[in-house]
Amino acid sequence: MIDVQRLVKTYAGRRILDDLSFHVSPGRVTAFLGPNGAGKSTTLRMIMGLGRPDSGTATVLGVPYRELPAPLRSVGALLDASAVHPARSPRAHLGWLARTHRIAPARVDEVLELVGLTTAARRPVRGFSLGMRQRLGIAAALLGDPELLILDEPVNGLDPEGIRWFRTLMRALADEGRTVLVSSHLMNEMALVADHVLVIGQGRVLSDGPLGDLLRGGTPAVRLRSGQLPAMAVALRNAGAELTHDNSPNGLVLVTGLSARRIGDLAAQQGCAIHELTPVEPELADIYLRLTDEAAEYRAGTPFTGGRRSEVAGRA
Numbered sequence: 001m002i003d004v005q006r007l008v009k010t011y012a013g014r015r016i017l018d019d020l021s022f023h024v025s026p027g028r029v030t031a032f033l034g035p036n037g038a039g040k041s042t043t044l045r046m047i048m049g050l051g052r053p054d055s056g057t058a059t060v061l062g063v064p065y066r067e068l069p070a071p072l073r074s075v076g077a078l079l080d081a082s083a084v085h086p087a088r089s090p091r092a093h094l095g096w097l098a099r100t101h102r103i104a105p106a107r108v109d110e111v112l113e114l115v116g117l118t119t120a121a122r123r124p125v126r127g128f129s130l131g132m133r134q135r136l137g138i139a140a141a142l143l144g145d146p147e148l149l150i151l152d153e154p155v156n157g158l159d160p161e162g163i164r165w166f167r168t169l170m171r172a173l174a175d176e177g178r179t180v181l182v183s184s185h186l187m188n189e190m191a192l193v194a195d196h197v198l199v200i201g202q203g204r205v206l207s208d209g210p211l212g213d214l215l216r217g218g219t220p221a222v223r224l225r226s227g228q229l230p231a232m233a234v235a236l237r238n239a240g241a242e243l244t245h246d247n248s249p250n251g252l253v254l255v256t257g258l259s260a261r262r263i264g265d266l267a268a269q270q271g272c273a274i275h276e277l278t279p280v281e282p283e284l285a286d287i288y289l290r291l292t293d294e295a296a297e298y299r300a301g302t303p304f305t306g307g308r309r310s311e312v313a314g315r316a
């Protein structure tokens with residue numbers, strides 16, 4: 001388990017973590033989400049004892065990380081997949097890590113096989129793709145068979161097969177009773193793998209609860225495709241609906257506030273042809289965007305608006 005209590009961290013006068021508290025329980029996959037710059041990596045670094053908070057505490061398995069007698073055996077972490085000497089091979093890197101913790105050499109081969117790097121085990125890491133580096137980082141995290149896993153954007157760069165493999169791995173680790181905390185920006189992927197979702201923004205908790213509760217709290221919508229969208233849009237808005245994506249050239253909109261049945265009735269009254277009418281369950285990505293709307297620090301401008309490039313550049 002992970003326990004974070006009232007963490008405050010300031011960089012150059014800016015409060016990056018603002019009285020942040022949460023608890024991560026074993027036996028489930030917890031997705032750690034938040035916009036760019038929200039403070040996710042900073043939080044993970046504080047949990048791992050890499051930097052000191054101004055105030056507050058972070059413990060893993062009941063103690064500060066630095067007090068763990070053999071950290072690799074308790075906590076497996078992937079914070080930065082590029083943090084391996086480029087001249088080293090996966091085998092040399094993992095072998096060295098294993099020796100620091102008296103982990104049997106056979107375990108190195110085991111984790112290399114598990115992450116699919118057996119054939120590349122003796123090649124220098126400098127020639128590795130991002131996905132291969134991520135696999136190596138995951139292998140290092142698993143090396144000590146730890147009870148707790150902390151993975152910062154582990155899915156980045158993985159190919160579709162790798163993403164599916166990773167999903168199964170996370171599930172298996174959590175089902176074995178381990179604590180799994182995974183940060184990511186890939187909402188669809190997190191919706192598939194997470195049991196619990198923790199969202200932060202500007203160093204504060206925005207949401208912390210089971211995925212199912214979060215989804216149930218979302219707004220159901222209806223996907224509507226019509227050849228006569230302008231007329232439909234007026235009728236729908238008059239009936240109290242909200243429409244998004246209504247600039248779509250192929251006449252597709254997402255309607256909230258009305259049931260599919262009511263939309264169908266309205267279309268019949270208007271004499272409008274309907275090409276698709278599909279109820280859509282709330283999606284994590286939409287709920288997340290709504291949650292973080294106010295807390296997003298970095299946001300791109302709308303492209304091709306002409307003369308607004310400086311505004312976009314200024315915020316980035």
Ligand SMILES: Nc1ncnc2c1ncn2[C@@H]1O[C@H](COP(=O)(O)OP(=O)(O)OP(=O)(O)O)[C@@H](O)[C@H]1O
Nearest residue numbers: 011012016034035036037038039040041042043185
């Ligand atoms: N060592 C540092 N010195 C100064 N500022 C820092 C330092 N580390 C992080 N920051 C700042 O803290 C803020 C939070 O960064 P952090 O990397 O924790 O965010 P994040 O949620 O992980 O973002 P991303 O999703 O982009 O990885 C950013 O504004 C970042 O510039």
